[in-house]
Amino acid sequence: MKEDIYKIVENGYNNVVKEHNYGKTTSGKELDIFKLFKASVGKGKILELGCGNGTSIGHDLINSGFDYTGLDVSKEQIKSAISGVENGEKYFVIGQMTEYVKQVESCSVDGLVTMFADFHEPRILRVQLYTDVYNLLKPGGYVLLTSHPKAWEGYIDDFMGSKMYYSTFSGDWYKITMRDLGFEMIDEFHRDWSHREGQKEKEIFYLFRKPE
Numbered sequence: 001m002k003e004d005i006y007k008i009v010e011n012g013y014n015n016v017v018k019e020h021n022y023g024k025t026t027s028g029k030e031l032d033i034f035k036l037f038k039a040s041v042g043k044g045k046i047l048e049l050g051c052g053n054g055t056s057i058g059h060d061l062i063n064s065g066f067d068y069t070g071l072d073v074s075k076e077q078i079k080s081a082i083s084g085v086e087n088g089e090k091y092f093v094i095g096q097m098t099e100y101v102k103q104v105e106s107c108s109v110d111g112l113v114t115m116f117a118d119f120h121e122p123r124i125l126r127v128q129l130y131t132d133v134y135n136l137l138k139p140g141g142y143v144l145l146t147s148h149p150k151a152w153e154g155y156i157d158d159f160m161g162s163k164m165y166y167s168t169f170s171g172d173w174y175k176i177t178m179r180d181l182g183f184e185m186i187d188e189f190h191r192d193w194s195h196r197e198g199q200k201e202k203e204i205f206y207l208f209r210k211p212e
Contacts, residue, residue: 058070
């Protein structure tokens with residue numbers, strides 16, 4: 001089942017970037033909570049899980065001078081991300097996030113961001129994912145992530161013509177779980193937004209910190 005899920009997500013994002021030049025439906029770089037994340041990390045090392053084609057925040061972080069690595073399961077999204085910035089092959093890699101974080105050296109990353117992305121991972125793996133994130137962050141490191149107000153898991157057949165898998169927890173789950181893992185919550189931000197397809201949703205941004 002796990003392997004099938006990842007293939008569905010990979011194929012879905014491969015298809016939409018080729019047919020629609022589609023990356024992230026919404027950008028976070030204009031938000032105050034993202035600016036706070038950048039300011040808090042300084043010019044340190046940032047890892048983005050689920051970077052898409054780089055237009056949401058990846059290219060912004062590179063152009064701002066961060067030591068940035070963007071990871072995505074879709075080879076077509078990564079290809080597009082690489083083409084959108086000078087020397088892009090230095091910054092973007094193909095991989096699956098729950099496996100990749102286990103390979104990162106402990107206490108080596110200043111900031112981690114995953115926006116509109118971890119909900120493509122099976123929920124059963126989510127606690128381990130953020131346990132590994134805690135381990136790879138330096139003391140005082142930051143995590144910026146997104147959530148939806150309500151939990152839901154399942155498939156949709158109309159992700160711009162492709163099948164897609166989603167697995168979301170509620171915002172309260174993130175606050176409780178991240179606290180239990182040892183993180184401090186620094187800030188949160190709620191907003192309403194509309195899909196390119198016209199559907200309206202709510203989303204939540206959380207900024208957490210690993211204590212010194």
